[in-house]
Amino acid sequence: MTKPLHCILLAAGAVGAPAFATQYLTAEKAQALMFPEATAFRRQDIGLTTAQMQQVEKLAGVPSRSVNWRVVAALKGDVPIGYMVLDEVIGKFELISFAVGLNPDASVRQIEILTYRESHGGEIRNPAWRKQFVGKRAPGGLAIGDGIANISGATLSCTHVTDGVRRIAAIAQIVLTK
Template identity: 55%
Template sequence: MARMSVLLAAPALVGAALAPASAFAVNYLTVEQAGKLLFAEADRFEQRYWQLDAEQLQKLAASGVKPRSARWTLRLAWRGKELLGVLVADEVIGKFELISYAVGVGADGVLKGVEILAYRESHGSEIRLPAWRKQFVGKTAAAPIKLGDDIANISGATLSCGHVTEGVKRIVQVIELARRSAVLA
């Protein structure tokens, strides 16, 4: 009987050992909480859906950004009738799991900050540290926003750093297209 229990348990143990561990998942912030951190002076957020057309997708690709999606959800931050900026939430793959993050860009096109909403990998959560995220503040669509160029890597978190950096660049470029298209008016 004891031998039978071991034989039945063995496949479950092997399967558990081979599966990527997502037991490290931590939800840090909601999109709403990130919006309040990045646009503390905002009195309301207005959600808008925006579909990029073929020409805009080509411009995005020409700027060195892989256009992952044509449809975007923009959260406009307002103080009264003044547009403060735009918040965009997105997800990128880390090594095995998704990293949820939000990017705030001012109405002037200047990046206000990046917040990590959820991190699900077993390593690399250092991307949530303020010192790493602070590197993005002040960047615009004209900045390289490239790992190893103007954004430093974190040893042991190379994929997470690289993918979040690419995602932030994509969002900054998308918001710049929205600014030029009068979508934010």
């Protein structure tokens, strides 16, 4: 007995579908890269209150998206020298995992793309594009066309990662600075 053509095509598509996910860094390697002078790292996850979530949304101009955030404090001795916050955003169809290194004053120290799963737009990993974020704080200069240049062919990835960095910078400004 022969199988219907649509069953054959579905099976062929499922087996032959290309995979584009590339993991560039683990969280541990990213924190060491961002804070080479650190002598220790301490997990310091944060939970936002409703009021803090509203502040984040107002400052960042994007939804706060989550109550819980994965944060690692970078220490030199017992003194915090910065923080790394881990996040994921949708590129065009798939998740982009990234880390934002922050200075104690909530300015961006560095961003790293951990895993990129899209077939196009991986240029957001280029050092020149990521360097645009250094020294910026929420909300000023952290938007496509306002301090951050777009990459042709990677518009959604650029926009969503930039929005994510702005959200994290706002969280840092509201919760992590003292």
